[in-house]
Amino acid sequence: MIAKGSKSFAAASRLFDRTTRERVWLLYAWCRACDDIADEQDLGGELGTTPGAAADERLAQIRRLTDLAMAGMPTGNPSFDALGVVASECGLTRAMAEDVIDGFALDAADWTPRGEADLLRYCFHVAGAVGVMMAVVMGVAPDDTDTLDRACDLGLAFQLGNIARDVAEDDRGGRCYLPAEWLAEADIPPGEQLRPCYRAALAGVAQRLAALAADYEASARVGAARLGYRQRWAILSAAGIYGAIARKVALGGPRVWDNRVHTSRNEKIAHVLRAGLRALVRPAPAPHPRWSRTSLKALVSAEAADRHQA
Numbered sequence: 001m002i003a004k005g006s007k008s009f010a011a012a013s014r015l016f017d018r019t020t021r022e023r024v025w026l027l028y029a030w031c032r033a034c035d036d037i038a039d040e041q042d043l044g045g046e047l048g049t050t051p052g053a054a055a056d057e058r059l060a061q062i063r064r065l066t067d068l069a070m071a072g073m074p075t076g077n078p079s080f081d082a083l084g085v086v087a088s089e090c091g092l093t094r095a096m097a098e099d100v101i102d103g104f105a106l107d108a109a110d111w112t113p114r115g116e117a118d119l120l121r122y123c124f125h126v127a128g129a130v131g132v133m134m135a136v137v138m139g140v141a142p143d144d145t146d147t148l149d150r151a152c153d154l155g156l157a158f159q160l161g162n163i164a165r166d167v168a169e170d171d172r173g174g175r176c177y178l179p180a181e182w183l184a185e186a187d188i189p190p191g192e193q194l195r196p197c198y199r200a201a202l203a204g205v206a207q208r209l210a211a212l213a214a215d216y217e218a219s220a221r222v223g224a225a226r227l228g229y230r231q232r233w234a235i236l237s238a239a240g241i242y243g244a245i246a247r248k249v250a251l252g253g254p255r256v257w258d259n260r261v262h263t264s265r266n267e268k269i270a271h272v273l274r275a276g277l278r279a280l281v282r283p284a285p286a287p288h289p290r291w292s293r294t295s296l297k298a299l300v301s302a303e304a305a306d307r308h309q310a
Contacts, residue, residue, distance in 0.1 A: 001025075001028065001029050001032050001033075001079070002025055002028045002029070002032070009028065009238055011237070011241065011268050011272065012234050012235070012237040012238035012241060012272070013025065013028075013234060013238075014234075015230055015233045015234035015237060015272070016230055016231060016234050017228075017230050017231075020137065020138055020230075020231060023086045023089065023090060023137045024134060024137060024138075025082075026082035026083070026085055026086040027082070027083065027086050027092075027130075027133060027134060027137055029078070029079040029082040029083075030066075030069070030079050030080060030082055030083035030086075031100070031130055032079065033077065033079035033080065034062050034066075034100070034101065034104060035104075037058050037061060037062055038055075038058055038059065038062060038104040038107060038108070039107070039173070040058075055107070055108040056108055058108070059101075059104055059105055059108045062101055062104060063101060065077055065080040066080065066083065066094075066097050066101065067094075068080065068084075069081060069083040069084035069087070070083070070084065070087055070092075070093075070094045070097060071084075072084055072088060083097070086137060090136055090137045091136060091142065092133055092136060092137070093142075096129065096132060096133050096136070097133075099124070099125060099129035099132070100125060100126070100129045100130055100133070102125045102300075103122060103124075103125030103126035103129070104126075106122055106125065107175070110174075112175075112176055112177070112180065113177060113178075113179045113180065114179060114180050114181060115179050115180075115181045115182075116179060116181075116182075116212075116291070117291060117296075117299060118179060119160075119163075119177065119178075119179045120156060120291040120296060121291075121296055121299060121300060122159075122177065123155070123156045123159040123160060123163075124152065124155075124156065124293065124296045124297075124300075126159060127155035127156060127158050127159035127162075128152035128153070128155035128156045128159070128293060128296070129152070129155070130155050131151040131152045131153075131154050131155030131156075131158075131220075132148050132151055132152050132155075132293065134151065135147065135148055135151035135223075136148075138227060138231050139227075139228075139231075140226075140227075145294065146223070147223045147226055148293065149223075149288060149292045149293040149294055150219055150220050150222055150223025150224075150288075151220065151223055152292065152293035153216040153217075153219040153220040153223070153288070153289065153292065153293075154216065154217065154220030154223070154224075154235065154238075154239060156213075156216045156289075156291075157213045157214070157216035157217040157220060157239070157242065157243065157246075158213075158238075158242045160209050160210070160212055160213035160216065160246065161209070161210065161213045161242050161243065161245050161246030161249070162242075162245075163177045163178070163209060164206045164209040164210055164213075164246055164249040164250070165245055165246070165249050165260070165261050167193065167194065167202065167206070167257055168194060168257040169260070171193070171194055176190075176191070176193070178193065178205055178209075182205050182208065183205065186198075186201040186202070186204055186205055187201060188201050188202060188205070193205075194257065196254075199254030199255070200253075200254045202254065203252070203253050203254050203256065206249050206250055206252075206256070207250045209246070209249075209250075210246040210247060210249060210250035211250075212289075213243065213246045214243070214246070214247075215289045216289055217239050217243050218283075218284075218286040219286045219287070219288055219289060219292075220235075220239060221236065221239065221278075221283040221286065222283055222285065222286050224236055224239070224279075224283075225282060225283050229279055232279040233272075233275055233276050233279040236275035236278050236279055237271055237272045237275040237276075239275075240271035240272075240274060240275050241263055241267075241268055241271045244263050244267065244271065245261055245262070245263060248261045248263075249261050
């Protein structure tokens with residue numbers, strides 16, 4: 001699944017020791033399966049378009065199978081069984097899994113971000129929360145708040161780059177993850193971001209996403225320095241490969257969405273080699289960006305409390 005679903009992460013994951021690598025693959029299998037169920041995909045690719053109640057049914061299926069897996073029961077789906085195995089071995093919790101599933105719930109509700117905080121809240125659920133689970137799989141203690149925050153930051157960086165790259169693909173699936181406030185500031189009308197007359201302005205929005213991703217990547221490198229060497233090497237390789245995608249989009253100009261941006265095999269090898277050297281050097285200090293895991297979870301809790309009162 002990982003070889004077909006994410007060539008970038010598959011390349012980086014081979015740098016882990018065997019036990020960590022296999023646990024990471026088990027967790028990836030669950031993430032990939034949830035994503036495919038939610039978006040009617042097959043190992044990624046074009047988004048499905050079935051609306052309404054069908055999306056809610058798919059979300060209910062994800063929750064039901066995840067509940068069974070976390071309870072240590074067979075699910076009938078190998079990818080969810082994989083979650084049960086890695087959760088029991090590493091201490092992953094239902095709350096961690098629910099943070100990820102909440103991102104699929106946002107998509108099922110046809111949610112779109114209003115501002116930067118909304119954007120990063122979504123990125124937390126669909127990628128940052130996965131980073132937290134991956135960090136625990138690598139042995140980070142559940143009470144090591146700062147390191148888990150920085151693991152989340154790497155997921156946020158990855159997702160921001162994905163959003164910048166996938167503007168056209170998301171548009172074909174009826175979705176837009178670009179904040180409405182950013183589009184308004186760029187004088188791009190809602191739903192028209194890919195029209196030729198707005199492409200130059202859209203390129204500016206992509207550059208803004210890439211700059212934000214770079215801030216989160218810098219923060220994540222500080223956390224990666226606390227891992228063992230092979231884990232550090234794998235994480236820095238993934239950071240370099242995904243970061244390169246965001247930078248390519250930022251430099252690609254108005255026509256960058258005509259073809260899907262990717263890194264070549266040779267580029268991946270170069271990032272892996274470079275990461276091996278970087279893993280030997282202490283990274284420069286970097287503060288947490290404004291919206292870290294702790295602040296985003298506080299935002300989510302506050303919004304939940306407001307809805308309950310309403």
